[in-house]
Amino acid sequence: MSQKEHGKKQVKKAVCGICASGCPMDVYVEDGKIISVEGSKDLPGQSGGLCAKGAAARQYIYNQERLLYPMKQVGEKGQGKFVRISWEEAYQTIAEKLLSVREQYGARSTIFYAGYPKWYRPALLRLANAYGSPNYCTESSTCFQASNMAWKSIYGNDICFPDLANANTVMLWASNLYHSNTPMSKSYRGMKARGVKIIVVDPRNTVTAREADIHLRLLPGTDGALALGMAQVMIEEDLYDHEFVEKYVHGFEEYRAYVKQFTPEYTEKITGVPAEKILEAARLYATNGPAGIMFSAATVVHHINGVQNYRAVHTLVGLSGNYDRKGGHLARPPVSAPVNEFGKVKRYDGEEAIGQKDFPAWFALPCEEAQCTRLAEYILKEEPYPLKALVAFGMNHRMWPKPSYLQEALKKLEFYVNVDLFLSDSSDMADIVLPAATFFEREEIRTMRGGMVGLSEAAVCPCGEAKNDIEIIQELARRMGLSEPVLSGTYEEYMNYILKPTGLSVEELRGHQGGVQAKHLVFGTEKSYEREGFATPTGKAEFVSTVLEKYKDAYGYDGLPVYRDFREVSEVDRTVYPWILNTGSRKPQYFHARVNRLPWLAALEPATLVEMHPSDMESLQIQEGDRVVVTSPGGSMEGIAAAVRNNLPGIVHIYHGNKKGEANELIPLTYLDPISGFPGYKSYFCNVRRKEEEDAISTEI
Numbered sequence: 001m002s003q004k005e006h007g008k009k010q011v012k013k014a015v016c017g018i019c020a021s022g023c024p025m026d027v028y029v030e031d032g033k034i035i036s037v038e039g040s041k042d043l044p045g046q047s048g049g050l051c052a053k054g055a056a057a058r059q060y061i062y063n064q065e066r067l068l069y070p071m072k073q074v075g076e077k078g079q080g081k082f083v084r085i086s087w088e089e090a091y092q093t094i095a096e097k098l099l100s101v102r103e104q105y106g107a108r109s110t111i112f113y114a115g116y117p118k119w120y121r122p123a124l125l126r127l128a129n130a131y132g133s134p135n136y137c138t139e140s141s142t143c144f145q146a147s148n149m150a151w152k153s154i155y156g157n158d159i160c161f162p163d164l165a166n167a168n169t170v171m172l173w174a175s176n177l178y179h180s181n182t183p184m185s186k187s188y189r190g191m192k193a194r195g196v197k198i199i200v201v202d203p204r205n206t207v208t209a210r211e212a213d214i215h216l217r218l219l220p221g222t223d224g225a226l227a228l229g230m231a232q233v234m235i236e237e238d239l240y241d242h243e244f245v246e247k248y249v250h251g252f253e254e255y256r257a258y259v260k261q262f263t264p265e266y267t268e269k270i271t272g273v274p275a276e277k278i279l280e281a282a283r284l285y286a287t288n289g290p291a292g293i294m295f296s297a298a299t300v301v302h303h304i305n306g307v308q309n310y311r312a313v314h315t316l317v318g319l320s321g322n323y324d325r326k327g328g329h330l331a332r333p334p335v336s337a338p339v340n341e342f343g344k345v346k347r348y349d350g351e352e353a354i355g356q357k358d359f360p361a362w363f364a365l366p367c368e369e370a371q372c373t374r375l376a377e378y379i380l381k382e383e384p385y386p387l388k389a390l391v392a393f394g395m396n397h398r399m400w401p402k403p404s405y406l407q408e409a410l411k412k413l414e415f416y417v418n419v420d421l422f423l424s425d426s427s428d429m430a431d432i433v434l435p436a437a438t439f440f441e442r443e444e445i446r447t448m449r450g451g452m453v454g455l456s457e458a459a460v461c462p463c464g465e466a467k468n469d470i471e472i473i474q475e476l477a478r479r480m481g482l483s484e485p486v487l488s489g490t491y492e493e494y495m496n497y498i499l500k501p502t503g504l505s506v507e508e509l510r511g512h513q514g515g516v517q518a519k520h521l522v523f524g525t526e527k528s529y530e531r532e533g534f535a536t537p538t539g540k541a542e543f544v545s546t547v548l549e550k551y552k553d554a555y556g557y558d559g560l561p562v563y564r565d566f567r568e569v570s571e572v573d574r575t576v577y578p579w580i581l582n583t584g585s586r587k588p589q590y591f592h593a594r595v596n597r598l599p600w601l602a603a604l605e606p607a608t609l610v611e612m613h614p615s616d617m618e619s620l621q622i623q624e625g626d627r628v629v630v631t632s633p634g635g636s637m638e639g640i641a642a643a644v645r646n647n648l649p650g651i652v653h654i655y656h657g658n659k660k661g662e663a664n665e666l667i668p669l670t671y672l673d674p675i676s677g678f679p680g681y682k683s684y685f686c687n688v689r690r691k692e693e694e695d696a697i698s699t700e701i
């Protein structure tokens with residue numbers, strides 16, 4: 001803290017970075033310390049609300065697990081015995097280690113990994129490229145990318161979100177805004193007030209679903225069948241866009257022939273959604289346009305048929321004539337600010353990357369990162385070649401199937417550095433840990449709607465010796481002598497590079513919480529495909545994907561969005577594991593494993609909740625609050641039983657990422673979508689027993 005700040009009270013204008021919703025925040029600072037936070041009311045459309053996580057944000061920065069200094073492991077890996085070292089020693093050791101790994105095993109032996117945070121990813125990708133490794137990968141190996149590849153396989157571009165402001169009908173397909181995107185729940189209420197018709201596709205009777213005009217309560221993982229069922233109605237009743245289909249769709253006849261079998265009655269049998277509701281929803285969606293589908297980043301693809309299920313959903317956009325249409329899905333926003341970096345840095349692909357043999361379509365579609373869901377096996381089995389070092393910014397082993405196995409693999413690495421806000425158990429296997437700055441302690445460029453660009457203000461100086469991730473990346477590049485001009489300057493120079501095409505500088509953004517309009521703007525227009533076609537091999541919207549078809553013989557991928565039912569494909573003995581397991585439906589107060597360590601939020605759930613319908617609990621003679629053991633063919637975990645009437649009977653819901661009982665231990669390593677590599681987190685099988693009962697059985701055995 002500088003002399004000047006002493007004794008001063010200030011209100012700083014930050015953007016909450018606990019999740020990606022980016023709520024503007026007023027941060028009250030006294031003597032260089034944050035004393036409280038509030039939602040900011042200064043911005044148009046902001047009412048000053050924060051969710052439970054945001055309201056507890058002081059405990060995020062001032063947390064007993066906060067990492068304050070660089071540290072090195074002095075015990076055996078896994079013991080988590082760390083001692084403080086200087087930044088100088090940390091940088092020097094990391095640079096020497098990474099250069100020697102490159103020298104001895106080749107650059108590809110080092111993996112560069114980013115967890116959920118997005119803001120430093122382009123810089124990390126640049127670091128990986130300059131080092132020469134094809135193995136830049138992120139948490140997107142279990143999030144968003146599979147949804148995006150499903151879309152891209154049809155329309156050739158990145159997923160186009162719905163134009164909610166101009167839609168007459170909105171279908172929220174696996175999207176529970178009240179929990180997963182709290183600020184958006186306000187626009188949801190606005191849509192309701194405007195008389196927009198709402199269809200919700202969700203197994204649970206959520207707050208979002210309760211307010212819908214039609215709620216399609218399907219069984220998890222059956223989304224593909226439901227979408228094909230809706231397409232069947234739209235084609236059978238001639239409610240589709242003939243012009244779009246005839247001129248711009250590749251494979252329509254094959255698609256039409258395939259969906260024919262998905263009559264409302266047949267679809268009801270698979271999905272559990274009553275036939276008349278399927279008819280009603282298909283008619284409303286097709287006739288009350290423009291209509292948009294509010295997607296989920298991950299939920300529809302957390303299944304072993306995830307990509308094909310989502311392809312089936314995405315075809316509805318073209319079929320109904322809502323592709324690149326106002327009120328439907330615009331291919332480009334009407335106006336945006338042209339910034340550097342995001343989506344513009346290409347991955348070095350001179351060599352085979354991890355995941356490339358297993359999931360070739362991921363790379364063919366293409367995606368600018370490697371596929372790392374099977375990282376643990378790649379390390380342990382030296383597939384496709386020895387992997388020796390890991391440079392991680394936010395590695396959280398709990399997010400992957402069988403986290404304990406991933407820990408074993410991380411232990412085997414010759415060198416592992418983890419940069420994080422907290423000293424989590426994911427760092428137990430690290431050689432060095434580096435303290436990252438929170439959003440309170442750094443500035444960050446944010447693009448906003450309408451071509452506006454903003455800056456999240458740094459509210460306080462970093463705690464301890466924490467540094468922002470990009471500064472760390474820049475220094476690592478320098479120490480290794482890598483030639484990468486964009487990383488060579490200061491953090492401010494890097495931010496100015498991001499801003500360059502907008503004609504603005506960081507200095508011009510300071511003090512303007514509402515953002516500043518870019519001097520140069522990019523304008524989008526509707527129906528771009530009439531002029532440009534689609535960026536697919538056929539130049540058309542591919543209802544039959546020619547990219548996927550290429551892998552038919554070697555990998556069994558279908559060009560059509562075929563439906564495969566997880567209950568038939570997986571060979572699990574249902575007499576032993578009778579319940580369907582759905583892990584990770586978002587809770588407003590938690591964010592993966594990130595905020596469990598905040599005392600206010602941790603107190604809300606003393607143990608991992610195993611949520612079941614009261615009728616199922618009754619049949620198992622389980623009372624609410626009983627300690628239970630959940631088993632699956634993949635593993636087991638413990639929690640306490642919670643009765644949730646809003647869940648469908650037969651389905652067990654558990655949130656992941658909790659040390660007190662880890663749901664991801666139940667998911668086997670091999671339970672993956674063969675196209676994307678995404679784990680089947682949301683449609684697996686399990687058994688639940690009271691702990692005493694399970695202990696008695698184990699003792700008998």
Ligand SMILES: Nc1nc2c(c(=O)[nH]1)N[C@H]1C(S)=C(S)[C@@H](COP(=O)(O)OP(=O)(O)OC[C@H]3O[C@@H](n4cnc5c(=O)[nH]c(N)nc54)[C@H](O)[C@@H]3O)O[C@H]1N2
Nearest residue numbers: 115116139143298394396399419436583584592593656681
């Ligand atoms: N069973 C099950 N598993 C799931 C899911 C599910 O639904 N069910 N969802 C999947 C999905 S969609 C996702 S996105 C993943 C999320 O998985 P992760 O991205 O691994 O999850 P997080 O815990 O949010 O963040 C990772 C780490 O980043 C650190 N971190 C936060 N901010 C910063 C920062 O600014 N700098 C640095 N260096 N570190 C930071 C956090 O402290 C944390 O340790 O989980 C996946 N796993």
Ligand SMILES: Nc1nc2c(c(=O)[nH]1)N[C@H]1C(S)=C(S)[C@@H](COP(=O)(O)OP(=O)(O)OC[C@H]3O[C@@H](n4cnc5c(=O)[nH]c(N)nc54)[C@H](O)[C@@H]3O)O[C@H]1N2
Nearest residue numbers: 174175176180220221296297298585586587588590591592
């Ligand atoms: N509070 C909070 N917010 C978050 C996160 C968080 O951890 N906490 N994580 C962020 C991340 S990384 C992501 S990817 C997004 C996810 O955002 P969402 O997809 O909106 O979140 P979910 O709660 O996973 O899923 C939404 C709804 O889908 C339903 N559902 C579950 N399985 C299925 C299925 O098979 N089919 C259908 N149709 N519906 C299903 C669930 O009941 C749930 O109500 O949320 C983000 N926002």
Ligand code: SF4
Nearest residue numbers: 016019022023051054
């Ligand atoms: S929704 Fe909550 S955690 Fe996410 S940015 Fe807003 S206040 Fe922060």
Ligand SMILES: [Mo]
Nearest residue numbers: 143144297298
């Ligand atoms: Mo995600």
